[in-house]
Amino acid sequence: MKRRISEPVKKPLVWIGFVILFALINPWYFPAGSWSPLFFGVPYWALIILLASLALSIFITWVVKTQWETGADEDEEP
Amino acid sequence: MEVELAFSGWSGILVLMLYGGLMLAVGIYAFLRNRKVRESLDEYYLGGRGLGVMVLFFTFFATQYSGNTVVGYPPTAYRLGYQYLVSVPFFIMIIMVYLLFAPRLYALGRRFNLLTPVDWIDLRFRSKKVTILAAILMLYGLGNYLLEQFVAIGQGVSGLTGGTIPYQVGVVFFIVIMVAYSWLGGMRSVAYTDTIQGIALLFGVFTLLIGSLIYLGGLPTAAETMIAEAPEKLGAPSGGSLTTWFCLLVLVGIGAAIYPHAFQRIFAARSERTLKRSFIRMAYMPFLTAGVVFMVGIIGIAAFPDLTTAESEQLVGMMANALANQNAFFYWAMVLLFGGVIAAIVSTADSVLLTFSSIVSNDLYGRYIAPDADESRKILVGKLVGVAAVVVLVLIAWYPPGTLYQIFVLKFEVLIQTAPALILGLYWSRLNTRAVFTGMLAGTILAAVFTFAGYRPLGVYSGLWGLLLNLIVCVGGSLLSQATEANRQQALEVIGWQR
Structure with missing residues (x-):
């Protein structure tokens, strides 16, 4: 019997999202050594990195909720 | 440099005794609730594959965040400044890497009753050579990891009690407690104590942050100090530090996701739904743990300027000291923080030890030496070899090598080599x-x-x-x-x- 199976690793969208977000959580796109402006003492680039990290967490949540369905537990039902 | 903690002495000893007693009680509770635990590998090493969301979440939490996160990360943030902000995204990377293999691995674990990571490698490749090499690499990596935890327990205990309890006594006391509750309830004990230990740790780091913000100056003060004295700590990374950032993301992301004890926990989930919900929670924890301790380290830049590398290793002790001198609330909060730190180290160590024993029980003894032995005998052998390894490691821990950071990278380097077999083999x-x-x-x-x-x-x-x-x-x-x-x-x- 074929079950409807969805694995994140086989979804191009998941890979595209991960690659983009991975690029964003590396601080290569800021001028070297720059820190101004500061927000409450935190350099602007650090805030952007934190926002990108949060975006990654949110994307992970979406992937887990919608792209992962293997029905593994149904195997146990008689 | 040794920092004499203001709260060292009897209150430290009291909290440690309380922690020890509580953990033992959990072990006895887990044992009484499930007396069959010593007869089945599944029960002993995976908690009968029945961990619920909350407990599963905290047991994952314990594999990723240890006492080292609290005691070792702030000094690094102190020395590197915002370049060490990478400690937040690298913990998220772990969950991202999990998503690339956990869905299929969980399904296979259910279908084939997989018990350990080596079990999976054996099922996939059916090669004695590959199985044994993977088992040896994992045991070596886990051993190093355990050693690091023991060193940290000893330092934590002698620090918390102001040297009243010597390093060696602290290590032995907690190892005996840890082995006792692990033996009593197996994975269930370990997971329940992970939950208590995780809560203690979270409470501790938050009070440390709040206290630091109130009494030691906030981030703007720290920024002013950095502008004046070390603008490179504030600036966006470039060149070598960008490479370091990238490496840490990849190394920690892959390395921590395929830690044998982290990998094995996937098999312990009660259901796919449980596993998914635990992962979603884990995806946000980096902000509440790594982010918080990072801020503590940054605040330290202004509060305790000009520390040498060796001095900065004691940063958290100095900050806790300063806070404990303020009032009774922070005094006890800091006692609990250090108790929580030690608890977190113990909770990482117990997970590692359990996985170590499971590989011995199931993959070396059970597969090659005595395949016909009954499960209770396999468990017994795993327990005994585990204890023998602990004794050897404690002896090594008396003479701790290098700084904590270097050992941290060492275990990753070996464990990560099992990744292609573990992950590529799935697909x-x-x-x-x-x-x-x-x-x-x-x-x-x-x-x-x-x-x-x-x-x-x-x-x-x-x-x-x-x-x-x-x-x-x-x-x-x-x-x-x-x-x-x-x-x-x-x-x-x-x-x-x-x-």
């Missing part, structure tokens, strides 16, 4: 057994040689060079000489979804 039926073996061995040797020689080409960590070679050999070898048709069919039967 690629043509993966050739000989290529996997050669790659794993070559990667380990390269990583070890580079590490010991202190050689780091292009600034990239030696573990990643090893992994790269490992991958090239695995993929190249498999493309050049494919798995035989029989092996491929066998692999497809395992990893294909057809039943």
Whole structure:
């Protein structure tokens, strides 16, 4: 019997999202050594990195909720 | 430099005794609730594959966040400034890497009753050579990891009690407690105590942050100090520090997700739904833990300027000291923080030890030495070998090598070499057994040689060079000489979804 199976690793969208977000959580796109402006003492680039990290967490949540369905537990039902 | 903690002495001892007693009580509770725990490998090592969301979440939490996160990360943030902000995203990377293999692995774990990571490698490759090499690498990595935890327990205990309890006594006391509750309830004990320990740790780091913000100055003060004295700590990374940032993301992301004890926990989930919900929670924890301790380290830059590297290692102790002198609330909060730190170290150590024993029980003794032994005997052998390893490691811990950070990288370098077999094997039926073996061995040797020689080409960590070679050999070898048709069919039967 074929079950409807969805694995994140086989979804191009998941890979595209991960690659983009991975690029964003590396601080290569800021001028070297720059820190101004500061927000409450935190350099602007650090805030952007934190926002990108949060975006990654949110994307992970979406992937887990919608792209992962293997029905593994149904195997146990008689 | 030793910091005399203001709260050291009897209150520290009291909290440690309370923690010890509580953990033992949990062990006894887990034992009484399930007396069959000593008769079944599934029950002892995986909690009967029945961990719910909350407990599963905290047991994952304990594998990723240890006492070292609290005591070791702020000094690093102190020395590197915002360059160490990478500690937040690298913990998120772990969950991202999990998503690339956990869904299928969980399903296979259910279908084939997998118990350990080595169990999976054996099922997939059916090669004694690969199985044994993977088991040895994992035991070595886990052993190093355990050693690091023991060193940290001793330092934590003697720090908390102001040397009233010597380093050695602290280590022995907590190891005895840890072994006792692990033996009593197996994975259930470990997971329940992980939950208590995780809550204690979270409470501790938050009070540390709040106290630091109130009494030691906030982030703007720290920024002013950095502008005046060390603007490089504030500036966006470039060149070498950008490479370090990238390496840490990859190394920690892959390394921590395939830690044998982290990997094994996937099998312990009660259901797919439980596993998913635990992962979602884990995806946000980096902000509440790594983010918080990072801020503590940054605040320290202004509060305790001009510390040498060795002095800065004591940063958290100094800050806790300053807070404990303020009032009774922070005094007790700091006692609890250090108790929580030690609890967190113990909770990481117990998970590691349990996985160590499970590999011995199931993969070495149970598979090759006495396949016909009953499960209670296999468990007993795992327990005894585990204790023997603990004794050897404690002896080594009396003379701790190097700084904590270097050991941290060392265990990753070995463990990460099992990644191609563990993950690639899930998806690629043509993966050739000989290529996997050669790659794993070559990667380990390269990583070890580079590490010991202190050689780091292009600034990239030696573990990643090893992994790269490992991958090239695995993929190249498999493309050049494919798995035989029989092996491929066998692999497809395992990893294909057809039943």
